[in-house]
Amino acid sequence: MGDPAARGDVTIGEIARAAHVGTGTVSRVLNGAEHVSAATRARVLAVIRRLDYRPHAGARRLARNTARTLAFVMANRPSMHMYNVTTLNGVMAASVARGYSVVYTHFDYGPRRKVADIALPPIVQERGAIDGLILVGINHRNMLDHLARLEIPFVLHQAGYSGDPRQIRGGDAVGMEDGAGTERATAHLLSLGHRRVCFVGDVALPWFRRRWAGYRRAVRAAGRTPLMEWDGSGGDSFDGGAMSAERLLGGRRGCTAIVAGDDLVMLGVLDTLRRRGVTVPGEMSLVGFGDTPELRYQQSPTLSTIRAPRFEIGARMVTLLLERLDDRRLPPRYVSMPTELVVRGSIGPVPRAAATVA
Amino acid sequence: MGDPAARGDVTIGEIARAAHVGTGTVSRVLNGAEHVSAATRARVLAVIRRLDYRPHAGARRLARNTARTLAFVMANRPSMHMYNVTTLNGVMAASVARGYSVVYTHFDYGPRRKVADIALPPIVQERGAIDGLILVGINHRNMLDHLARLEIPFVLHQAGYSGDPRQIRGGDAVGMEDGAGTERATAHLLSLGHRRVCFVGDVALPWFRRRWAGYRRAVRAAGRTPLMEWDGSGGDSFDGGAMSAERLLGGRRGCTAIVAGDDLVMLGVLDTLRRRGVTVPGEMSLVGFGDTPELRYQQSPTLSTIRAPRFEIGARMVTLLLERLDDRRLPPRYVSMPTELVVRGSIGPVPRAAATVA
DNA sequence: CTGAAAGCGCTTACAG
C-alpha cells in the first residue's frame, strides 16, 4: 500500500501492461464489461485493485463528451434559504443514485436583460463541464430562452418562475399544487365552524396568487366572502405577516382563523398575536404553507401548515433532466406535485364569543 | 448568431485557422496572453467572439491536470442544516472569486472504520475531478488519516471534529473562539448583577464542552459557582433545551439567566419558559450561541446570542485550501476565528425578587 | 512573439 500507486497516478496503460491485455480491454472492464470473458475480466480487476487505479475524470470527459455532472443554479437570490435546502437534498439523492455529481452555483440576472447579453456562470459556459441545469430561485423568461438557444438542457423549479410553466421551450418544469393545498386548508377551517377566515399574503407574487386563488375557491364554495389583508411596507414575508396581523387586530374584520400565504408569513402573524396577547388556537386558528424546517422550533403551539414536497420536487427535477439528456428532442413537460394539509396544534374550534356573534 | 457555432462545438483548431495562427497562440490568448503581440491577441479574440467559442472543460483538465474545482463534503449528516448553509455561501463566494467551482457532496462513514476501508464519494475517487476537499459536518481522525495517505489536499471545519485540530496531518482546519464568546456573554450577564447564571448544554459534545469551559472561566472570575443543567433524553438540541428548562424551573437553582450551548438549545428553553409563563427578559435572561438565521423568526423578544462567523469560516477554508494547492508541503495550519456577543432583547437586569433574595 | 508537434488518459469503432 505504500507503493507509488497510492499516489493515484496509475494509468489505464499500466493496468493493461500488468494484466497483459490491451487498453481497450481495460476500458471495457471499467465500463460495464460487455464482451469481455470472465477470466480476462477477473485478471484485469485484480490488477486494478492491486495498483489502486483511479480513472482520470478529465480524460473520461474528453473521450466521452459527457461529464455526468449537473449544475444546481440558485438564481437571483443572495444566498440559499432553508426553503431550498430540502430541494437540494432531493436533487443530491436522485443524482447520486444515478451516478451524477452536482455542482452548486449562484447566478444573478435581470428579467429584462437581453437574451444575448446574459452571461452564464463560468462553469456553465465551458463545454463538457455540465450536462444540464437545475434552475432554482427566481427565474424569468429571458433566461430560459437563452438556454434554449444555447441548447443547454434544463429543468426549472416553478415556484419562483415569473411566467407560465406550460409555455416553456426546450426544457421542463416541476411545480406543486399550492392552490389545492390552500383550498383544502381553508375548507378544513370552514368545516370546523369558522365563518370569517382571512388570507394573509402578498398576492402580487405569483406563488401567493396561486394560494390566494385556492383559498377563494373554498370560501366561495361555502358561500362566504373572501377576506384578504396585506401590509407589505415591512421587509420580508415575516414582517409583512406581523404588520398585516396588526391591521387585522385593529380592524373590524372579526376573523377567527388565518390562512397565511407561507410559513414565514405565519410566523410573523404569530409574533404579533403573541405580543398582543391573542392565544393560538384559543382565540385564533392559524395555518401556513410550506412546512419549512423552521416550524420545528415553535412547539407552543405546534403550527399547522401545508406540506410542500420540496425533497420530491428536487428528485423529480433530476429525473426529468436525465430523461432529456437521453433524448434531447423530448417535448417540454410540466409536472405538478401534490401538497398535503398537516394539522397541528394551531388549529382549533371557533372561539365561544365569535361563534355566538356570527 | 444562428450559425453552427452557437451549438458550442467550435474547437481551438477552428479558431486558429480562422485567425491564421497556430493553436498554441490561441491557447496563450485564452490563458492570460503572455508573450502574444497586441495585434495577434486582438485578432484572435475577435474570432473567438465571432464564433462563440467555449473551451472544453474535459480537455483542459486533461492537459492541465487540474480541475479548478473543490468539493464541499457534508460528512455524517443526513442533510444540510441551516447551520451549514451560511458556511457554504462563504465557500461559494471565495471560490468564485478565485475562479473555482464547487461540487456539493454527502458522505457517511463511521469513526472506527479502518482507514483503508473508507470509500470516498465517486467524484472524489476519480483523479482530476477535484483539486481539494472542504470537510464539513461531523468528522473523525480516521478520515483525515485516509486523506493524508491518499495525498488529497483538504481543509476541515473544526466545529464538528472529534479530535484536536492542532494534531492534524496533511491538512488545515478552521474553527472559532467559542469559549471566548461564551465567556464574554457570561461576564456580561454577571456585570448586569445576575448572580445565578446557568449553563444549559450537552457537555459530552466537543463544541458544547468548549463553550462550557468559557462559561466557567467567567463564573469563576466573578467568584461564583458554575451551574449546569442538561436533560438529553429528548431528541435534538431543541428538545434538550426544553427539557432542561423544565428541570431548572422545577429545581431550586434560582437562576435568573441562562447561557445556552447553542441557539437551538435556547429556542427549546424559550419554548418551555413560554409554556410555563416565565417572561423573557423580565424573569429570565437568555443568550444562545451561533446567531443562526432561525433567530430572525423570534421577535418577541429578540434573542441575544454569540455570532459564529460561519460565512467567514467558509471563505477562510477556501483561502487555506488554495494556498495548500499552490504548495502541497505547507505545514498543517489551524485558524481560529473571533466570535462576537450580540445583545438583543432577551437580556435584561436581575428581576427585583431575585435581587433581594440573593 | 509564434508555429508545429508531442502529450495528457481515456473511449470506441475497426479489424481480426
Next chain:
DNA sequence: CTGAAAGCGCTTACAG
C-alpha cells in the same frame, strides 16, 4: 472476445 490505433480538445515545452 480482444488488440492496435485513431481521436477527443486542450496545454506546453521546443525550436525558431
